[in-house]
Amino acid sequence: MADLDTSSGGGHGKHKGGVRSKKMSTRVDLTPMVDLAFLLISFFMLTTQLSKSVAMDLAMPKKSDDVVKPAPVAGSKVLNLIADKDDVLWYYPDVIVGGLKKVDYTPKGLREVILKRQAEVKAKWGLDEVGDSKMVVLIKLTDDANYKNMVDILDEMDITKTKIYAIQDINDLEVEAIKNGGNANVSDK
């Protein structure tokens, strides 16, 4: 295996007397063994890396009865995201429900929306001391959304460095707006 046949070819030349038993080499070719060992090494290296699961941190506000009422937030800082069924995401800026638009979870979709709103908020309010956006994202989930949607949105918060966000309950007006395909009937209320 790991060597070439360099013995001067047998066959010619007469043997002097009798049959000589051929001397066997005691060297064992280890190449296949090394092959196997490296194969197993690569396998174990890869599996140790792959089985690790990771986690993201989530902190929720304390029960509302033992904290003071949260300070009101200026509507011009707010972006609302509502996760709906079938991976549909609705969004609208400000606090007045209306003109909900659909977007998807791809970087071109959701991330663009967040970055655009961040730019608007920055133009009006500037940045905070550490240079992060002052945008407030309110995340709402309809009962038909799935867990992946929630993690996707939270992940997007991390990617766009949005520090202020909260998971809230969806309100009736928003439910209605989604039913109407994005247009809230504001005159009702």
Add this chain to the structure above:
Amino acid sequence: MPRFKVKRASTWVDMTAMCDVSFLLLTFFILTAKFRPAEIVQITTPTSRAENAVAEDMVTFSVDKDGKAYMSVGKPERKTQIIDKLVELNQSKFGNIDDNTKKLFTRLELVGVPIQLLPQVVKRSTAELTEMRISGQLAGIPMDSTNNQLGAWVQAVRYVYAETDKLSNPPVAIKGDRESNIKGIKRLIDIFKENDVYKYKLVTSLENKIDK
């Protein structure tokens, strides 16, 4: 005229040293490798960019595709503490649990049945439990408001970590299936909130897209 005879060098490479090294590495990786334990409940976690590793000493509450809740505890000695605490806090509700069940409970990988059924389930092996899950006999921990056993478990977990480790935030994690409806997760978050657990981890797997 002298004739030069080029001495033919052998091309034999001695593989012994290489073999030694590779097997040394192999042994190392085998010994350090920790296989993912056979999972009784299959949960495909969503992907994220988060990179915090999941600690070993952690209590994971899982929600599967059908919205059933399960609990798994990372360290066996914690299981003893948790079940003792659970019995201590809820004796009137669930009655006592015999010592044998408690002992076997430390080997139980995943709690996936109402507390009343624990004595029957602790004897089963992981393979049998998987079988039960497939046939739909593993009902999950009840978490509706009339029979909120999951709340009792969360409470026991919080007490254990608060008393032994003085941790106000127990190391708990939510592991949800990417397909699972948000209602189950929301309910779990509410139960956490009811039991004063506000900080936890969401178990995800690494994102392999490179679109950061």
